[in-house]
Amino acid sequence: MKQVHFFALKDDLLPVLEAVERDIPIKYILMGQFPTMEFETLAMEGKFPVLGNQPLDRLPAVDHFLSLAATFRLR
Incomplete structure (x- = not known):
């Protein structure tokens, strides 16, 4: 599975x-x-x-999300 890790600020990411x-x-x-x-x-x-x-003291434990097409069924 291909992964892409990137950093973006909320104002950049949401649009x-x-x-x-x-x-x-x-x-x-x-x-x-x-x-x-x-x-x-x-x-x-x-x-x-x-x-x-995200508070700086929690950065090592940030949440990670898998992004999928809404129609994809995860088993």
Whole structure:
């Protein structure tokens, strides 16, 4: 699986994500190790509550999201 890691500020990132989602609906799945196979899925409407607002002391533990086409079924 191809991964692209990048740094962007919220004011830079939101317009790009919104432009992409006008053509391709996307869902964002919180990545990590969890006790169940239930996945927390976010849509852009939620605006990611902590996007661009990460305290410096928590940077090593920032949330990572898998971005998929909204129609893709994760198993």
